[in-house]
Amino acid sequence: xxxxxxxxxxxxxLWLQRYAVGRLAHLQGISAGVQNxxxxxxxxxxxxxxxxxxxxxxxxxxFYLHLMAHLARCxxxxxxxxxxxxxxxxxxxxxxxxxxxARLSGASDLSPDSARCARVGAMLAGLHLAGLSYxxxxxxxxxxxxxxxxxxQLRPYxxxxxxxxxxxxxxxxxxxxxxxxxxxxxxxxxxxDNVLWDGEHIGGVIDxxxxxxxxxxxDVAVTVNDWCSNADGSLDAVRCAALLDAYHAERPFTSAxxxxxxxxxxxxxxxxxxxxxxxxxxxxxxxxxxxxxxxEYRDILRLRRSAVPALPAPSTV
Amino acid sequence: xxxxxxxxxxxxxLWLQRYAVGRLAHLQGISAGVQNxxxxxxxxxxxxxxxxxxxxxxxxxxFYLHLMAHLARCxxxxxxxxxxxxxxxxxxxxxxxxxxxARLSGASDLSPDSARCARVGAMLAGLHLAGLSYxxxxxxxxxxxxxxxxxxQLRPYxxxxxxxxxxxxxxxxxxxxxxxxxxxxxxxxxxxDNVLWDGEHIGGVIDxxxxxxxxxxxDVAVTVNDWCSNADGSLDAVRCAALLDAYHAERPFTSAxxxxxxxxxxxxxxxxxxxxxxxxxxxxxxxxxxxxxxxEYRDILRLRRSAVPALPAPSTV
Numbered sequence: 322x323x324x325x326x327x328x329x330x331x332x333x334x335l336w337l338q339r340y341a342v343g344r345l346a347h348l349q350g351i352s353a354g355v356q357n358x359x360x361x362x363x364x365x366x367x368x369x370x371x372x373x374x375x376x377x378x379x380x381x382x383x384f385y386l387h388l389m390a391h392l393a394r395c396x397x398x399x400x401x402x403x404x405x406x407x408x409x410x411x412x413x414x415x416x417x418x419x420x421x422x423a424r425l426s427g428a429s430d431l432s433p434d435s436a437r438c439a440r441v442g443a444m445l446a447g448l449h450l451a452g453l454s455y456x457x458x459x460x461x462x463x464x465x466x467x468x469x470x471x472x473x474q475l476r477p478y479x480x481x482x483x484x485x486x487x488x489x490x491x492x493x494x495x496x497x498x499x500x501x502x503x504x505x506x507x508x509x510x511x512x513x514d515n516v517l518w519d520g521e522h523i524g525g526v527i528d529x530x531x532x533x534x535x536x537x538x539x540d541v542a543v544t545v546n547d548w549c550s551n552a553d554g555s556l557d558a559v560r561c562a563a564l565l566d567a568y569h570a571e572r573p574f575t576s577a578x579x580x581x582x583x584x585x586x587x588x589x590x591x592x593x594x595x596x597x598x599x600x601x602x603x604x605x606x607x608x609x610x611x612x613x614x615x616x617e618y619r620d621i622l623r624l625r626r627s628a629v630p631a632l633p634a635p636s637t638v
Numbered sequence: 639x640x641x642x643x644x645x646x647x648x649x650x651x652l653w654l655q656r657y658a659v660g661r662l663a664h665l666q667g668i669s670a671g672v673q674n675x676x677x678x679x680x681x682x683x684x685x686x687x688x689x690x691x692x693x694x695x696x697x698x699x700x701f702y703l704h705l706m707a708h709l710a711r712c713x714x715x716x717x718x719x720x721x722x723x724x725x726x727x728x729x730x731x732x733x734x735x736x737x738x739x740a741r742l743s744g745a746s747d748l749s750p751d752s753a754r755c756a757r758v759g760a761m762l763a764g765l766h767l768a769g770l771s772y773x774x775x776x777x778x779x780x781x782x783x784x785x786x787x788x789x790x791q792l793r794p795y796x797x798x799x800x801x802x803x804x805x806x807x808x809x810x811x812x813x814x815x816x817x818x819x820x821x822x823x824x825x826x827x828x829x830x831d832n833v834l835w836d837g838e839h840i841g842g843v844i845d846x847x848x849x850x851x852x853x854x855x856x857d858v859a860v861t862v863n864d865w866c867s868n869a870d871g872s873l874d875a876v877r878c879a880a881l882l883d884a885y886h887a888e889r890p891f892t893s894a895x896x897x898x899x900x901x902x903x904x905x906x907x908x909x910x911x912x913x914x915x916x917x918x919x920x921x922x923x924x925x926x927x928x929x930x931x932x933x934e935y936r937d938i939l940r941l942r943r944s945a946v947p948a949l950p951a952p953s954t955v
Contacts, residue, residue, distance in 0.1 A: 340712070340713065341712045341713070341714065341764050341765075341767035341768035342712070342713040342714070342764065343760055343761075343764055343888060344887070344888070365757075365760045365884075365888070366713070366714065366715075366760060366761055366764045366840070367713055367714070367715060367839075367840075368839075369713060390711070391721075393718070394707070394718070394720070394721045394725075395657070395658045395659070395720065395721050395723075396657065396658070396659040396683070396684055396686060396720035396721075396738065396740065397658065397659070397683065397684070398683075398684060401710070401711070403711070403712060403713035404708075404711045404712050404713075404771075406712075406767065406768070406770065406771050407771065408711075408771050421713065423713065440682075443660055443682045443683060444660075444683055447658050447659065447660055447683045448658075450658040450723065451658035451723070453723065454721075454723050454724065454725050522684075522685075523683070567682075570661070571660060571661070571682070
């Protein structure tokens with residue numbers, strides 16, 4: 322969405338007095354992001370990003386902010402929220418919930434090679450391992466319950482073929498045994514535009530505002546569907562193997578995960594088909610969302626119903 | 639001191655399993671630092687510094703580590719300690735207390751111009767303001783009590799002229815009214831080699847292991863004595879004004895601080911004369927300290943007994 326709520330240098334200068342980050346030197350809006358207004362903020366002491374929350378309820382924000390703080394404490398390159406002089410992360414600016422976070426370096430890569438896919442696989446495993454020591458809880462806001470509700474709303478807007486695909490997939494997913502899968506905090510939206518590359522290293526993993534607790538393998542599937550798909554939606558076996566092997570080296574997959582893998586790839590594809598189709602057919606009033614093509618993930622879902630590359634074999638040791 | 643305690647890649651790889659930072663890719667000793675063993679540690683997920691504590695008692699370490707974590711949370715570029723999967727900062731490696739911290743970018747500058755002196759002044763004020771919300775307490779370990787005790791031990795090793803200088807200065811400092819000065823957490827050792835420059839920005843402020851609670855102005859004096867002295871020990875008026883004005887813009891000096899300023903410059907010079915002379919004349923057994931020339935700070939002390947540049951005037955608003 323880019324910038325919805327304007328912020329003047331004068332208002333920001335005043336607001337920054339709540340912090341110990343020095344005085345405002347430069348302010349610039351960022352034309353990215355789909356649910357918040359974001360700004361680059363440079364002060365006399367450092368470089369930060371200011372986020373104003375346009376749609377996430379204030380009460381839900383502490384889960385995300387403390388998660389980012391926790392993962393940063395664990396040594397991972399995520400945007401750590403900055404505490405004000407009262408030790409609070411969450412403030413109010415221009416009548417919106419507002420937070421200042423560390424600005425990370427790097428740029429996203431929309432055509433990652435297999436070496437970068439491997440680095441992302443390792444990073445995702447690191448996020449999952451670090452998330453195990455995070456104490457707050459929130460269910461994945463785009464989990465099974467949201468899926469059913471959204472599908473019901475959306476069904477009338479779909480073609481007959483799409484309705485059949487949706488019905489069949491919902492019925493299939495209802496039968497998938499997910500209870501045996503390792504669970505934890507998942508990023509849930511680790512697309513290529515949410516990873517910043519600083520040379521060949523990951524300088525930043527951003528946009529944690531879809532995070533929640535769910536099967537870790539679902540997060541792997543979301544990531545693989547984006548990072549390892551060819552232009553036609555089919556999976557690239559080399560990039561897939563690179564990402565999965567690197568993940569497996571940090572957190573070995575279990576036997577239950579090997580079994581569930583094909584279904585998880587489908588569940589992850591379904592989730593983004595549904596959200597994109599909902600943004601397209603059911604736009605929420607007053608919200609300027611960058612509408613992405615829903616057909617891309619409908620087609621990925623169709624393709625994932627055929628054979629997919631297997632997970633690395635669980636160690637038998 | 640550089641590296642005292644060797645660490646093998648094998649031992650470190652095992653130890654790193656306690657963290658979520660990925661697997662060891664590269665390990666390299668650092669030949670800097672005077673009381674710890676330090677190593678650059680690169681993993682599959684990031685770049686860190688490993689510190690083994692050679693002389694600071696384990697019980698005193700939480701004050702420093704949580705201080706660094708607090709200042710990083712406040713958005714300042716300090717080496718944030720990394721939490722292990724049990725959410726603990728402090729571990730044990732090679733039978734020494736050990737911590738992994740974020741690796742910051744940049745290099746120190748031993749000939750800073752006035753623009754950099756201004757940036758350091760602003761940063762020091764930021765550290766002081768952020769420190770006000772830090773809840774743990776430790777007195778400055780090199781404060782007035784340490785000064786008296788060290789002077790008594792050292793006196794027999796000094797020349798007659800040095801003894802006179804020392805006696806006069808101790809008598810003078812005993813009469814300085816410090817109770818009216820704003821207090822807080824001070825870095826206490828913000829020398830040029832403890833600031834890393836990343837272009838014209840400060841990428842890191844390091845080495846917090848002399849920090850404690852004392853008069854904030856004492857910290858300003860320590861910093862000015864190092865950053866703004868000419869080769870002969872005299873103060874450079876331009877760099878002094880740059881540093882002090884920039885500090886003042888973030889945290890305005892009080893009237894009591896203006897009055898105490900000349901005495902604080904002397905107290906700060908005395909502190910480093912004493913510690914360097916003690917390292918020289920009273921080396922602790924088994925400790926390999928890089929001995930710095932004590933005469934430099936004896937001469938700075940002598941020079942500060944004459945006129946010094948004044949602080950910026952407190953605002954009368």
